[in-house]
Amino acid sequence: MASKFxxxxxxxxxxxxxxxxxxxLQAVATGIFExxxxxxxxxxxFEDTDLFERGVGKSTDIVRKEMFTFEDxxxxxxxxxxxxxxPICRAYLExxxxxxxxxxxxxxxxxxxxxxxxxxxxxxxxxxxxxxAIGTDSPLAxxxxxxxxxxxxxxxxxxxxxxxxxxxxxxxxxxAYLEELKAHLHRHEGDLTADVRERIDINPLRAxxxxxxxxxxxxxxxxxxxxxxxxxxxxxxxxxxxxxxxxGIGYELDGxxxxxxxxxxxxxxxxxxxxxxxxxxIGGGGRYDGLIEQLGGPAxxxxxxxxxxxxxxxxxxxxxPRRGRDxxxxxxDPEQRRRAMALVTELRNAGFSAEMDLAGRGLKGQLKHADxxxxxxxxxxxxxxxxxxxxxxxxxxxxxxxxxxxxEMTGGEA
Ligand code: AMP
Numbered sequence: 231m232a233s234k235f236x237x238x239x240x241x242x243x244x245x246x247x248x249x250x251x252x253x254x255l256q257a258v259a260t261g262i263f264e265x266x267x268x269x270x271x272x273x274x275x276f277e278d279t280d281l282f283e284r285g286v287g288k289s290t291d292i293v294r295k296e297m298f299t300f301e302d303x304x305x306x307x308x309x310x311x312x313x314x315x316x317p318i319c320r321a322y323l324e325x326x327x328x329x330x331x332x333x334x335x336x337x338x339x340x341x342x343x344x345x346x347x348x349x350x351x352x353x354x355x356x357x358x359x360x361x362x363a364i365g366t367d368s369p370l371a372x373x374x375x376x377x378x379x380x381x382x383x384x385x386x387x388x389x390x391x392x393x394x395x396x397x398x399x400x401x402x403x404x405x406a407y408l409e410e411l412k413a414h415l416h417r418h419e420g421d422l423t424a425d426v427r428e429r430i431d432i433n434p435l436r437a438x439x440x441x442x443x444x445x446x447x448x449x450x451x452x453x454x455x456x457x458x459x460x461x462x463x464x465x466x467x468x469x470x471x472x473x474x475x476x477x478g479i480g481y482e483l484d485g486x487x488x489x490x491x492x493x494x495x496x497x498x499x500x501x502x503x504x505x506x507x508x509x510x511x512i513g514g515g516g517r518y519d520g521l522i523e524q525l526g527g528p529a530x531x532x533x534x535x536x537x538x539x540x541x542x543x544x545x546x547x548x549x550x551p552r553r554g555r556d557x558x559x560x561x562x563d564p565e566q567r568r569r570a571m572a573l574v575t576e577l578r579n580a581g582f583s584a585e586m587d588l589a590g591r592g593l594k595g596q597l598k599h600a601d602x603x604x605x606x607x608x609x610x611x612x613x614x615x616x617x618x619x620x621x622x623x624x625x626x627x628x629x630x631x632x633x634x635x636x637x638e639m640t641g642g643e644a
Pocket of ligand 1: 538541
């Protein structure tokens with residue numbers, strides 16, 4: 231029954247089989263976030279375009295090429311959110327959260343949009359979950375958020391995960407290093423791609439991310455930020471590392487690590503999974519001590535991460551089996567339909583999973599359907615108000631008292 235309509239390029243439908251695996255992932259994540267005090271926040275799916283231009287950075291690929299931007303009827307420029315941190319910082323300021331006890335610890339989950347070239351693990355609408363700890367510059371917060379992502383991937387059983395860790399230094403201290411890096415890039419302009427060359431002066435760090443062999447050659451001899459950290463930034467980074475060491479979280483130091491968003495300062499990290507192909511990053515983040523000020527608020531240090539739900543599920547590559555039903559209420563006599571409705575409701579209200587026939591099948595068809603949906607027991611409602619309870623595994627069937635339905639279900643008194 232194909233129609234000419236399909237999900238737009240780079241998007242996908244989540245069908246129930248895949249939805250079950252998502253539900254498990256979200257339940258595990260919610261448990262971890264709640265136990266650590268990261269409370270749920272939801273922001274709109276679109277924001278003023280300006281928020282992302284200022285927050286994510288005008289020279290980034292996201293802002294230059296990947297945003298779904300449109301004008302509303304009032305000629306305001308809006309953008310489907312490409313990431314979650316700038317909106318959360320906007321909400322933090324808008325709702326005066328800087329007046330609450332700090333840090334404010336938040337978690338989120340939802341759809342994000344980037345106009346990227348679609349491939350396995352890279353979509354135009356994808357889903358992220360993430361956390362932010364806003365209002366502290368303590369290395370403890372960096373270590374805590376990293377540990378929570380490590381715990382999440384561990385509890386889900388994602389195989390082959392490695393953590394890369396770096397520091398970009400604070401904004402002021404980074405300036406001198408960036409001049410050094412720009413000079414290096416200018417010296418090797420002939421070996422760079424046009425894209426990297428154009429951005430030498432506006433975003434030289436991005437050159438570390440290039441997959442072009444010529445650029446990679448130039449970057450192999452480039453100075454790295456880890457050798458140029460200020461004393462304070464070095465001390466902060468050393469403490470983050472010591473805390474991770476103490477917690478038994480292994481990582482690989484990476485002086486070439488950069489992220490595709492401008493707001494990062496100091497600690498940055500990336501969890502990669504060798505089970506994934508080209509798009510091997512499962513989640514990552516870092517500190518963004520300058521972002522809230524950049525958005526017009528008071529100087530407010532913060533740290534957080536986002537992980538891609540589709541990437542985690544790809545790495546897990548397993549389907550969550552469909553759970554059976556505790557009971558199916560079968561209608562042997564059409565007169566019993568209202569009673570069936572009442573009994574199925576009674577079962578559901580008592581916490582049992584229960585279904586009934588919605589398709590007008592005969593009794594034989596209903597038993598077949600009950601078997602197909604994995605019902606453990608079938609309550610057969612007969613003419614005159616009697617009933618039978620059938621155990622689907624053994625095939626045993628006995629008379630049942632529907633006045634004591636819950637007792638019948640548990641095999642004793644209700
Ligand atoms: P970012 O917001 O760029 O730091 O990305 C955080 C995480 O989101 C990545 O590690 C990926 O797991 C996921 N992600 C980013 N972009 C996409 C995309 N286009 N499709 C699917 N997942 C993505």
